[in-house]
Amino acid sequence: MYKAPRGTSDILPAEQGYFRYIEGRASEICQRYGYERIDTPVFEDARLFIRTIGPGTDIVEKETYSFEDRSGQGMTLRPEGTAPICRAYLEHGMHNLPQPVRLYYFAAIFRYERPQKGRYRQHQQFGFEALGEGDPALDAEVIEMAWRFFKSLGLRKLSMQVNSIGCRLCRPAYLERLKGYYSQYIDRLCPECKARFRKNPLRLLDCKKPSCQGVAAGAPKSVEHLCPECREHFKSVARYLRLVKVPFKKNHRLVRGLDYYTRTVFEVQPEGEEGAQSALGGGGRYDNLIEELGGKPTPAIGFAVGMERIVLNLKEQGITPPAPERQGIFVAYVGDEAKAEAVKLAAELRRAGVLVYWSFGRKSLKAQMRQANVLGAEYAFIFGEDEVRNGTVVYRDMVEGEQWKVPVGEVVALLTQV
């Protein structure tokens, strides 16, 4: 038997409600803030992701699904949403549009990882990006929008964590300081942190090991080593966030896994468990990314969430998407002549835009009515020999359990007037 590949899953009809619910809220928020939808290809030139995400990061080092197409071009299944959008921004000359250009997407994301709760090899992300504007007010707006999105889903007990990791002017000096600080404790660190020390020093800050946390607590904070511009920017973001009443926590240990982030970074986590893998979503500024892809210097900021993680949280909090109400017509019949009438009526009703069910074969009326019930039909039409003879049909209300005989010719009018 074939199975869905490891780390992937089918989203069955019974689960679709959650996803449609999230998409509905997301689209609503995007509409309100003036974002327009964009869809980009599932795969891209492999170099796009190596350049942007960072050659040393885990994502490109060991998590991409990459292949050569039949002409030998290196391709990679999209492992994140931002780079393709920057590519599209450049490719289509969007710098000629009023800035910032605001785009949102729902996209499948692929990463070859060991699956676990809330972590899959293919998952669905909702994200939005605002490109071409560096005003800290935009940072605050994006963070606010992310926050309102979660609130509109009904999720509680979330915390918005915000930090600034500086820009290419001030970050190198900060990293040196950080390494300088850590170098005196190097033999106290866990093996992972020793590797981080070399590979990605920022990550040292969010190690969960108690021993390392002690060291991290005394580490220099990025926000205290920002250049004047970055410091001013960060202060403004915080000020605007207070103006728009988004509760947030400064978290100087918040860092993100992709190399392209600059200045503002933020993450939404369930309150209490501020572990690394519990993040529902996050984002940040990437003011150099478009330039690195060959465009003019263009500041930008974005945000993305994992849909499956939202579903997980919705379930944990007992939030269910609004249940679809009973709707539709079930057409039942007894006997072959009645079946012919039923087929005709079903087609006619569908042409009139009505949801119609009926059952095949020669099931008993009882069996048909059972189906009508399980399918959630609101009304049933029943054809028997008598009805066929005198041109009527039984019209049954499945909720109230009442029924009437009506002339077949009046059925469509009867339904479309309601």
Added chain:
RNA sequence: GUGGGCGUAGCCGAGCGGUUAAGGCGCCAGGUUGUGGCCCUGGAGAUCGAGGGUUCGAAUCCCUCCGCUCACCCCA
């Protein structure tokens, strides 16, 4: 990549050396000749993840593989 847990019908799940392999949900049929939702009765559906071994006998014990799952790493 590392470590832990688990694999019995579509789903949940009992059984833990000798049973016709429970039970529940769901599905199908019937309970008056043309009517659902509750109830009752019956039925279909399982090479007990796969392969090997131990044993008179294995779903039950051992080994190998495969798969799932959780945690770490990392990320959404």
